[in-house]
Amino acid sequence: MRLLLHLATRYAFSRQNRHRGTSVRIALGLALCLFAIIAVLSFMQALQRNQFEDIRTFESFDLQIDLQSNDYSAAKEAANQIEKMDSVQHAFVYADIPVIAQGINGSTVAGRLRGIEGEGRFLSNLNSYRGFLFQDGQVASSYSNTHSIDMGESLTLTFLKKGRQATVVPSRRELEVGAIFYTSSYDFDISTFLCNVDTLLAMQADAPLKIGVFTLEDVKDVKGELVQLGYERTSTWMEINASLYSAMELEQKMMALMLFLMVLVILVHIRNSARRLLLAKQTEIAMLRTIGLTKAKVQTIFVLQAAVVAIIGSLVGIFLSYGALAIYPTLSAYVYRSMGVHLEPAIRSGELLVLCIVIVVFSLLASYQGTHRILKADIMEMFTHDEIN
Amino acid sequence: MMKSTEVLTLEAVSKSFPATLRGGEPIQILEGVSLSLNRSTSIAITGRSGSGKSTLLQISAGLLSADSGSIRFEGKEITKLDDEHLSRLRSRSMGFIFQSSLLLDDFTALENVQISAMIAGSSEKEASRKSLAMLELVGMQDRLGHTSDQLSGGERQRVAIARALVNEPSLIFADEPTGSLDERNAALVEDLLFSLVAEREVALMLITHNLAFASRCNTVYQLHNRNVEVRS
Numbered sequence: 001m002r003l004l005l006h007l008a009t010r011y012a013f014s015r016q017n018r019h020r021g022t023s024v025r026i027a028l029g030l031a032l033c034l035f036a037i038i039a040v041l042s043f044m045q046a047l048q049r050n051q052f053e054d055i056r057t058f059e060s061f062d063l064q065i066d067l068q069s070n071d072y073s074a075a076k077e078a079a080n081q082i083e084k085m086d087s088v089q090h091a092f093v094y095a096d097i098p099v100i101a102q103g104i105n106g107s108t109v110a111g112r113l114r115g116i117e118g119e120g121r122f123l124s125n126l127n128s129y130r131g132f133l134f135q136d137g138q139v140a141s142s143y144s145n146t147h148s149i150d151m152g153e154s155l156t157l158t159f160l161k162k163g164r165q166a167t168v169v170p171s172r173r174e175l176e177v178g179a180i181f182y183t184s185s186y187d188f189d190i191s192t193f194l195c196n197v198d199t200l201l202a203m204q205a206d207a208p209l210k211i212g213v214f215t216l217e218d219v220k221d222v223k224g225e226l227v228q229l230g231y232e233r234t235s236t237w238m239e240i241n242a243s244l245y246s247a248m249e250l251e252q253k254m255m256a257l258m259l260f261l262m263v264l265v266i267l268v269h270i271r272n273s274a275r276r277l278l279l280a281k282q283t284e285i286a287m288l289r290t291i292g293l294t295k296a297k298v299q300t301i302f303v304l305q306a307a308v309v310a311i312i313g314s315l316v317g318i319f320l321s322y323g324a325l326a327i328y329p330t331l332s333a334y335v336y337r338s339m340g341v342h343l344e345p346a347i348r349s350g351e352l353l354v355l356c357i358v359i360v361v362f363s364l365l366a367s368y369q370g371t372h373r374i375l376k377a378d379i380m381e382m383f384t385h386d387e388i389n
Numbered sequence: 390m391m392k393s394t395e396v397l398t399l400e401a402v403s404k405s406f407p408a409t410l411r412g413g414e415p416i417q418i419l420e421g422v423s424l425s426l427n428r429s430t431s432i433a434i435t436g437r438s439g440s441g442k443s444t445l446l447q448i449s450a451g452l453l454s455a456d457s458g459s460i461r462f463e464g465k466e467i468t469k470l471d472d473e474h475l476s477r478l479r480s481r482s483m484g485f486i487f488q489s490s491l492l493l494d495d496f497t498a499l500e501n502v503q504i505s506a507m508i509a510g511s512s513e514k515e516a517s518r519k520s521l522a523m524l525e526l527v528g529m530q531d532r533l534g535h536t537s538d539q540l541s542g543g544e545r546q547r548v549a550i551a552r553a554l555v556n557e558p559s560l561i562f563a564d565e566p567t568g569s570l571d572e573r574n575a576a577l578v579e580d581l582l583f584s585l586v587a588e589r590e591v592a593l594m595l596i597t598h599n600l601a602f603a604s605r606c607n608t609v610y611q612l613h614n615r616n617v618e619v620r621s
Contacts, residue, residue, distance in 0.1 A: 002513070003504070003507045003508070003513075007504070010495060010496070011495070018494060018495055283491070284493055284494065284495070287491050287492075287493055288493070288508075289476070290450075290452060290479065290485050290491075291479065291480060291485065291504070291505045291508055291552070292476045292477065292478075292479040292480020292481070292483075292505075292508045292509060293476060293480075293508050294472050294473050294476040295472050295476075296472075296473075378452065378453045378454055379447075379452040379453070380447045380452045380453045381453075383491075
């Protein structure tokens with residue numbers, strides 16, 4: 001066995017090996033393929049995680065409850081009651097109304113005004129750029145909207161309210177911009193103005209009140225508890241964003257398909273590489289057979305050689321992946337500038353391990369099958385033929 | 390254990406090859422060839438190019454399968470041996486020298502001989518000792534660390550001779566061992582081969598075009614019309 005291992009390592013990467021370059025190229029090919037898969041996987045997962053995180057933090061929270069009444073104090077009491085549940089982290093009252101905002105230069109933005117008791121994850125992830133958020137009688141405009149509105153300027157908000165003769169009538173209010181904020185969600189920033197609930201109710205007393213809920217538990221379980229408490233109009237963030245969620249699920253499936261194709265490319269690379277390595281060594285195989293090495297031992301040598309090349313290729317791939325992850329923080333500013341998102345890519349060691357095992361096992365199989373094919377021929381045929389198919 | 394006198398016996402061996410890689414009418418190369426070779430004797434097979442001399446050697450050594458006939462090596466029918474037994478026989482009882490030496494290119498002269506010894510079952514230390522002794526015997530003690538491409542044709546053949554003899558085989562198969570060497574180197578290799586074969590009481594099956602070289606063997610056969618005839 002020692003002799004076989006010695007021959008295998010010599011045939012893999014030894015300096016004396018004339019085909020060392022081939023082994024190096026094969027190992028590098030494996031490493032780059034593995035790195036590409038891991039990079040795509042971690043970025044796509046980070047992107048999805050980021051999008052889901054933004055949706056749950058700013059857009060729709062983990063759960064939201066449509067209240068039957070517009071009674072603010074009753075709503076606050078209900079929020080307090082819900083917050084006492086063990087599974088709930090935070091519960092708070094909020095309301096959204098659609099508005100058209102006009103800056104002093106006349107440019108308009110269609111969006112929403114959200115009156116909220118800023119709390120928990122929502123508040124801690126909201127970045128106050130200038131001013132003080134949630135001041136009485138003022139709105140906070142997102143950083144993106146400062147193209148047309150600045151701090152201290154008045155914002156004209158047009159919205160619909162109940163009329164006496166018509167069902168709804170347009171109404172207009174001017175509010176001072178008291179703060180500028182930004183979040184990690186561009187979509188949220190360009191469409192949302194913030195104020196406290198009192199300010200919003202002062203503009204539109206019949207605005208439909210809701211309770212937002214943050215939880216660390218499974219949202220479906222928490223929904224079940226809330227329904228049992230009588231809050232039947234409770235929706236999870238997945239239900240509220242059903243179409244987006246299903247699009248994301250589709251994206252995940254497409255990603256899985258893409259990764260499968262990438263793995264397929266790796267497998268084809270491995271098969272061709274094994275073949276190339278073996279063909280390069282065909283005369284040596286014939287010589288080893290002539291001086292008395294059995295077919296099984298020849299096969300063992302080249303399977304071991306393939307294992308050495310595949311393991312080294314995988315290790316280089318793992319090194320490249322973790323290396324890229326380590327230097328990513330220095331590139332994250334560039335990613336944010338070009339993509340507008342703060343990504344936190346992570347490598348799932350389980351997935352990496354499975355990929356490495358697939359690569360090594362397939363390398364062994366490809367080499368086994370390749371030597372098996374070559375060894376079917378008579379020894380002298382191996383000497384005389386350039387290539388045995 | 391006392392070894393039998395008869396080392397190799399061929400009886401009615403025939404071999405044909407397909408005319409093309411895709412098949413077609415087969416070309417008969419050997420037909421009913423019979424010969425035998427005893428320990429410490431040498432035979433030479435001569436004949437024109439393409440007459441089947443190398444094929445006969447390869448079949449005798451089990452490197453190529455015959456279509457029919459019997460090949461007994463040290464009393465064992467090699468056509469019936471499985472891969473493991475045949476491989477063991479080749480490693481311990483046969484030695485090979487080819488025209489182009491066919492050393493393992495990625496290995497040094499010493500390693501080439503050593504690997505052959507280790508395949509035959511010697512420990513690393515024992516293989517090293519035997520290989521050094523053999524390489525010294527063929528005058529290659531100063532070239533131990535040189536790989537195939539750093540050696541001349543004559544030197545490569547001397548390493549091949551050392552490799553062929555390191556396991557003290559009963560029979561050496563030599564296929565045109567001086568065919569690619571100049572006159573001086575050919576003479577050196579010839580002398581070395583015959584002196585070692587005589588000294589170690591090894592049988593020799595030599596394939597050559599060179600009649601002078603062939604005449605140094607006990608028996609010279611000529612391959613003619615797909616069969617062998619005793620020439621001298």
